[in-house]
Amino acid sequence: MPKSELTILRIGLFALLGVITAAAVYITFEITHSAKALAGQALESTALSLSYSAENALQFGAKAGDEIKSVFSDRVVAYALVASEEGRILFHTNSRLEGQTLDKVELSRWHPGEKASSRRIRLGTGMPAAEFNFTIHSPGEGKRLLRLVLHTAGADRIAAEAGRLWWIVSGALLLLWAVGILLERTFTRYRTLRDRMEREERLTLIGQMTAVLAHEIRNAVGGIKGFSQWIGEKTEDGDERKAAIAGVIRGTDRIESLVNDLLLYSRDETYDLRDLALRPAIEEALEPFRSRWGGRVELEEDRGILVRADRDKLERVLTNGIRNALEAMGAEGLLKIAVHPEGGQAVIEIEDSGPGVRDEDRSRLFTPFFTTKTSGTGLGLAYTRKVVEGMGGRVDLASRSGGAAGAILTVRLPQGK
Ligand SMILES: Nc1ncnc2c1ncn2[C@@H]1O[C@H](COP(=O)(O)OP(=O)(O)OP(=O)(O)O)[C@@H](O)[C@H]1O
Ligand SMILES: [Mg+2]
Structure with a gap:
C-alpha cells in the first residue's frame, strides 16, 4: 500500500475518533446542563405553585391559618412563614414562632416591590435548601411576605447524577481512543511487514534472474576476451588492428567487472559472523589506496573496538566506502575515519571533504544502478x-552538517564481545 493511502487511512481513523469525541462531549454537556436547569426549574415551579396556594388560603379569613398549614405540609417544605410588612410573623410551620417579629436583616431579604426573590442557603442542620421570598396579597390587608424554604436534596441529586455522566463518558472515550491507537499501530505494523515481504519477494526474483543472466554473459564475455587476447598476441606491434583489439579487451574488462558486481549484489549471501578488531580491518582496507592517493588520511586512535561481522563483507563495505570518498574528493582532500561504540553497536564513520550529497539524490543513493559517475x-x-x-546493522550516507563540505558514510554493526 502506498504511503499516502496509509496516511489517508490514519487521518480518517483519527478524524472519526475526533468527531465521536466532540459529539459525545457536546451531548454530555447538553444533558448535564439541561438536567441541572430542569432540576432548578422544578424547584422554582414547586415554590410558585405553593405561593399561589398560600395566597389563596389567605382568602379564608378566620380559617386561613389551618389552610396555610395544610399547604405547607408538603414534604419539600423545610419551613415557611407569612409575615406582615412590618415583619410580624402571622403564620409559621413552627407555630411557636407565630407572633414574633423578624429582625431587620431577616426582613431586608424581602423586596415588597418585586414578585419574588430567591437564594441558596444552608439550614441549621447543614442541609442545602433554597429560600424564596414572595410578595402575596391578603384581601383588605395589603402586602404580605411569604418565605418558603424548600429542601434541594432531590434537585441536587439529579445534578450530581448528571455530573457522574461525565466520568462514564470520559472513561468510554478513553477506551475508544486506546482501541483506535492500538488498531492504527497494528495496522501500520501489518502493512510495513507486508510491504517488506513483497519487496523481498520481488528482489529475490530479480536477483535470481540477474544471477542466471550475469553468469551466461560472463561465460560469453570470457570467450570473447580469450580470443581477443589470442588475436592480440598474434598481431604484430605497430599493426593498427592491435590497437583495435586492445579496445575490445578493455570493453570486455569493463563488462566483466560490471557482471562481477552484479553477481556479487544479486547472489544469496551467507554470513560467517565473527568478532573482529575494527582498526586492523580499516588499515587493511586503506592500504591499497595509500600509495595511489595524494590527500591526507586521519585515522582515529585505536580503542580496541570489536565488531561482529563477516570478514570479507566488512572488507568490501569499507573498501566501497573509502573508494566513494576518494572519488568524491578527486586528487586532494581529507579522509577521516572514526569508530565509536554506541548502544551495543560499533559505529564506523567515513568522512570526506568532497562536495557532499545532493538532497534530491539522498533517497536514491542505495538503489541499485544509481550513479552520478560516468564509469x-x-x-x-x-x-x-x-x-x-x-x-x-544499518548504513546511512549524508552530507556533513555544520556548513562543512563533504559527506559521511555511517555504518552501524553489532559490537563484538
Ligand atoms: N562520499 C560520497 N560523496 C558524495 N557522493 C557520494 C559519496 N558516496 C557515494 N556517493 C554518491 O552515491 C552514488 C552511488 O554510489 P555507489 O557506490 O553505489 O555507486 P558508484 O560509486 O557510482 O559506482 P560503483 O558501483 O562503481 O561503486 C555515487 O554515484 C555518488 O553520486
Ligand atoms: Mg562506489
Whole structure:
C-alpha cells in the first residue's frame, strides 16, 4: 500500500475518533446542563405553585391559618412563614414562632416591590435548601411576605447524577481512543511487514534472474576476451588492428567487472559472523589506496573496538566506502575515519571533504544502478546496504552538517564481545 493511502487511512481513523469525541462531549454537556436547569426549574415551579396556594388560603379569613398549614405540609417544605410588612410573623410551620417579629436583616431579604426573590442557603442542620421570598396579597390587608424554604436534596441529586455522566463518558472515550491507537499501530505494523515481504519477494526474483543472466554473459564475455587476447598476441606491434583489439579487451574488462558486481549484489549471501578488531580491518582496507592517493588520511586512535561481522563483507563495505570518498574528493582532500561504540553497536564513520550529497539524490543513493559517475555501476552502496543489513546493522550516507563540505558514510554493526 502506498504511503499516502496509509496516511489517508490514519487521518480518517483519527478524524472519526475526533468527531465521536466532540459529539459525545457536546451531548454530555447538553444533558448535564439541561438536567441541572430542569432540576432548578422544578424547584422554582414547586415554590410558585405553593405561593399561589398560600395566597389563596389567605382568602379564608378566620380559617386561613389551618389552610396555610395544610399547604405547607408538603414534604419539600423545610419551613415557611407569612409575615406582615412590618415583619410580624402571622403564620409559621413552627407555630411557636407565630407572633414574633423578624429582625431587620431577616426582613431586608424581602423586596415588597418585586414578585419574588430567591437564594441558596444552608439550614441549621447543614442541609442545602433554597429560600424564596414572595410578595402575596391578603384581601383588605395589603402586602404580605411569604418565605418558603424548600429542601434541594432531590434537585441536587439529579445534578450530581448528571455530573457522574461525565466520568462514564470520559472513561468510554478513553477506551475508544486506546482501541483506535492500538488498531492504527497494528495496522501500520501489518502493512510495513507486508510491504517488506513483497519487496523481498520481488528482489529475490530479480536477483535470481540477474544471477542466471550475469553468469551466461560472463561465460560469453570470457570467450570473447580469450580470443581477443589470442588475436592480440598474434598481431604484430605497430599493426593498427592491435590497437583495435586492445579496445575490445578493455570493453570486455569493463563488462566483466560490471557482471562481477552484479553477481556479487544479486547472489544469496551467507554470513560467517565473527568478532573482529575494527582498526586492523580499516588499515587493511586503506592500504591499497595509500600509495595511489595524494590527500591526507586521519585515522582515529585505536580503542580496541570489536565488531561482529563477516570478514570479507566488512572488507568490501569499507573498501566501497573509502573508494566513494576518494572519488568524491578527486586528487586532494581529507579522509577521516572514526569508530565509536554506541548502544551495543560499533559505529564506523567515513568522512570526506568532497562536495557532499545532493538532497534530491539522498533517497536514491542505495538503489541499485544509481550513479552520478560516468564509469560507475551504482552497485557499491546497494551492495553495502544489503550486506550491512544482512549482518544486523544499518548504513546511512549524508552530507556533513555544520556548513562543512563533504559527506559521511555511517555504518552501524553489532559490537563484538
Ligand atoms: N562520499 C560520497 N560523496 C558524495 N557522493 C557520494 C559519496 N558516496 C557515494 N556517493 C554518491 O552515491 C552514488 C552511488 O554510489 P555507489 O557506490 O553505489 O555507486 P558508484 O560509486 O557510482 O559506482 P560503483 O558501483 O562503481 O561503486 C555515487 O554515484 C555518488 O553520486
Ligand atoms: Mg562506489
